[in-house]
Amino acid sequence: MGAIETVDLTMTYGTLRAVDAVSMQVAEGEFVGVLGPNGAGKTTLLEMVEGLRRPTSGSATVLGEPVWPRNAALLPRIGVQLQASSFFERLTAREQIRTFAALYSRPAREADDWLERVGLAEKSGTRVEDLSGGQAQRLSIACALVHDPDVVFLDEPTASLDPQARRNLWDLLSGLNESGRTVVLTTHHMDEAEALCDRVAIMDHGRLLEMDSPAALVRGLDAPARITVAPGQIDRSAGRALDGVEDAEVRVEGTVLVTREPARVVSRLAELDLLDGVQVQTGTLEDVFLTLTGREYRA
Numbered sequence: 001m002g003a004i005e006t007v008d009l010t011m012t013y014g015t016l017r018a019v020d021a022v023s024m025q026v027a028e029g030e031f032v033g034v035l036g037p038n039g040a041g042k043t044t045l046l047e048m049v050e051g052l053r054r055p056t057s058g059s060a061t062v063l064g065e066p067v068w069p070r071n072a073a074l075l076p077r078i079g080v081q082l083q084a085s086s087f088f089e090r091l092t093a094r095e096q097i098r099t100f101a102a103l104y105s106r107p108a109r110e111a112d113d114w115l116e117r118v119g120l121a122e123k124s125g126t127r128v129e130d131l132s133g134g135q136a137q138r139l140s141i142a143c144a145l146v147h148d149p150d151v152v153f154l155d156e157p158t159a160s161l162d163p164q165a166r167r168n169l170w171d172l173l174s175g176l177n178e179s180g181r182t183v184v185l186t187t188h189h190m191d192e193a194e195a196l197c198d199r200v201a202i203m204d205h206g207r208l209l210e211m212d213s214p215a216a217l218v219r220g221l222d223a224p225a226r227i228t229v230a231p232g233q234i235d236r237s238a239g240r241a242l243d244g245v246e247d248a249e250v251r252v253e254g255t256v257l258v259t260r261e262p263a264r265v266v267s268r269l270a271e272l273d274l275l276d277g278v279q280v281q282t283g284t285l286e287d288v289f290l291t292l293t294g295r296e297y298r299a
Contacts, residue, residue, distance in 0.1 A: 223283030
């Protein structure tokens, strides 16, 4: 049985199709990222799958159960962290998460343990309105996980987090997934998706454009590699003359050679004794994302 399945899931607002007939399946224990520009329909899709919004048409099931009409039986089995955090007023971080735990009949010690796991133990006595944006984000994630759900939905969970907190959260989410839980998250960070996700779904204008592993998507792009040679080692004309090089450009970091035959070019650089400081960058998930969704600015 799959953890999540949508069939032609659609949400319209007047003439706007915010989500346009999205069909996808997520297996139990899978870690899936949903990527897309601002306004692509990511959050609306997750909210329909979570049972927070009634779809215009189509259907969604989680753990084999329909999510709409609102399915109370699913609530203890899913955890949801929304894009905008909302807490009970004037409660401390400890009181906040203990309240969430109590709603699911979980003991207070488990709530306190989650504060520790997201690095908020020292802020346990701080009122939520006095937490920083990143601290509130971590508390929101802990509240979504405190009842030990089978399926976890996270909407841009690392927004507002500093690099250290972001990496710590990666470790936490990886551990959840490795223990058999299904995790679905939206993110704008391509490195995050590549590091965490078994598969990624790329959306734009409400439509699902591609869904596959990051590695498979990059292979399908057939993007050229970029080989950077240390500054002063080779000029643009000499670089372009190397066998297998399609183009060359001199930058501050060195001469960048563009090629679809990186092994051949690196071998030639070795013959010329130019390997010191060489860096090879192949296609990335960001290249896939920009190819599918375009490069224009999205408000």
